[in-house]
Amino acid sequence: MDRDKILLTPGPLTTTLRTKLAMLKDWGSWDADFNAVTASVRASLLNIIYGTGSHVVVPLQGSGTFSVEAAVATLVPRDGHVLVLDNGAYCKRAARLTQLMGRRCTVLDFDEAKPVSAAVLDQYLSTNPTITHVVMIHCETGAGVLNPLQAVADVCQAHSKGLIVDAMSSFGALEIDARKTRFDALIAASGKCLEGVPGMGFVFIRQAVLAGCAGQSQSLAMDLFDQYIYMEKTGQWRFTPPTHVVVALHEAIAQFEAEGGQPARLLRYTRNYDTLVSGMAKLGFKPFLDATVQSPIIVTFHAPDTPKYDFKSFYAAVRARGFLLYPGKLTQIETFRVGCIGAIDPHDMTQAIHAIELAMQDIGL
Numbered sequence: 001m002d003r004d005k006i007l008l009t010p011g012p013l014t015t016t017l018r019t020k021l022a023m024l025k026d027w028g029s030w031d032a033d034f035n036a037v038t039a040s041v042r043a044s045l046l047n048i049i050y051g052t053g054s055h056v057v058v059p060l061q062g063s064g065t066f067s068v069e070a071a072v073a074t075l076v077p078r079d080g081h082v083l084v085l086d087n088g089a090y091c092k093r094a095a096r097l098t099q100l101m102g103r104r105c106t107v108l109d110f111d112e113a114k115p116v117s118a119a120v121l122d123q124y125l126s127t128n129p130t131i132t133h134v135v136m137i138h139c140e141t142g143a144g145v146l147n148p149l150q151a152v153a154d155v156c157q158a159h160s161k162g163l164i165v166d167a168m169s170s171f172g173a174l175e176i177d178a179r180k181t182r183f184d185a186l187i188a189a190s191g192k193c194l195e196g197v198p199g200m201g202f203v204f205i206r207q208a209v210l211a212g213c214a215g216q217s218q219s220l221a222m223d224l225f226d227q228y229i230y231m232e233k234t235g236q237w238r239f240t241p242p243t244h245v246v247v248a249l250h251e252a253i254a255q256f257e258a259e260g261g262q263p264a265r266l267l268r269y270t271r272n273y274d275t276l277v278s279g280m281a282k283l284g285f286k287p288f289l290d291a292t293v294q295s296p297i298i299v300t301f302h303a304p305d306t307p308k309y310d311f312k313s314f315y316a317a318v319r320a321r322g323f324l325l326y327p328g329k330l331t332q333i334e335t336f337r338v339g340c341i342g343a344i345d346p347h348d349m350t351q352a353i354h355a356i357e358l359a360m361q362d363i364g365l
């Protein structure tokens with residue numbers, strides 16, 4: 001029986017036994033069988049955003065951040081000027097990697113409890129013509145806020161600015177339609193809502209901007225343009241691929257499609273979310289965010305307001321009952337997070353809440 005602990009974390013997350021079993025085989029990176037898996041994964045990914053014919057998808061080895069870094073390096077010219085819409089920890093990370101790669105970077109600050117504002121962006125772009133690219137995070141996994149992708153994309157299009165979207169924790173669960181929403185690049189990864197294992201990211205690039213990306217990256221390994229050209233020419237990854245991760249993602253995508261694709265996944269995650277929030281309310285836990293700005297991906301809860309509480313012992317007590325929680329990522333107040341994503345259903349969530357209830361008794365809360 002599959003008795004792994006259930007991961008209530010936003011990646012790595014709980015995967016199905018079928019996805020895990022897909023990794024029990026060795027693959028040659030030059031072999032036609034493996035190249036066919038890569039091609040199939042790429043075609044399926046483009047399909048999910050309705051981007052076939054208008055966009056390309058470039059996979060890259062590494063965790064999700066590697067692909068964000070690669071996207072900025074590949075898309076933004078060395079004399080470009082990036083504006084990061086900042087309402088949380090992942091936005092700050094995007095700004096930092098942009099600066100470290102030597103691109104001019106300006107940060108537009110927003111409240112971490114609220115979505116970024118397309119109207120404020122519109123005004124900012126009107127008076128700051130040097131900006132070439134805007135970077136936004138679709139779902140800010142730090143607190144769990146859902147940012148207005150369509151409205152930001154519309155403003156960027158109106159001002160003829162490039163848009164780079166970190167959709168790491170939303171892709172596959174929330175609707176992203178490249179026919180309606182204009183972006184230059186959009187980034188996600190294997191180990192989030194597609195429910196694969198971690199180890200690779202992928203970047204959708206609009207074909208119209210692709211040719212202009214040649215030679216812009218200051219990094220050899222992270223150059224998505226080179227990776228794309230090589231992959232198109234040979235069907236292979238430029239450097240050693242994470243073979244087991246790729247075949248696991250292939251298997252995970254087959255299950256994603258069989259479940260009913262993005263709408264079905266959103267429905268299951270929303271049920272997980274509803275079960276979580278109502279169950280936690282009965283135990284006295286309050287979400288940090290207003291429900292209207294909350295994504296059904298991850299929920300930040302206020303920690304119990306008592307000196308008896310510390311995250312480490314709370315975590316350990318819940319862990320002993322088979323569930324892994326996630327620490328908070330807010331700077332000012334004590335919180336913890338619970339992910340609603342992964343191969344879990346409302347029944348698992350109910351059990352998780354029961355485990356949390358017993359853990360609270362353990363530590364005398």
Ligand SMILES: *Cc1c(COP(=O)(O)O)cnc(C)c1O
Pocket residue numbers: 010011063064065066068090137139140141166167168169189
């Ligand atoms: C998970 C995640 C990333 C990538 O994090 P890694 O630890 O590098 O995989 C980036 N942005 C967001 C919004 C995420 O949720």
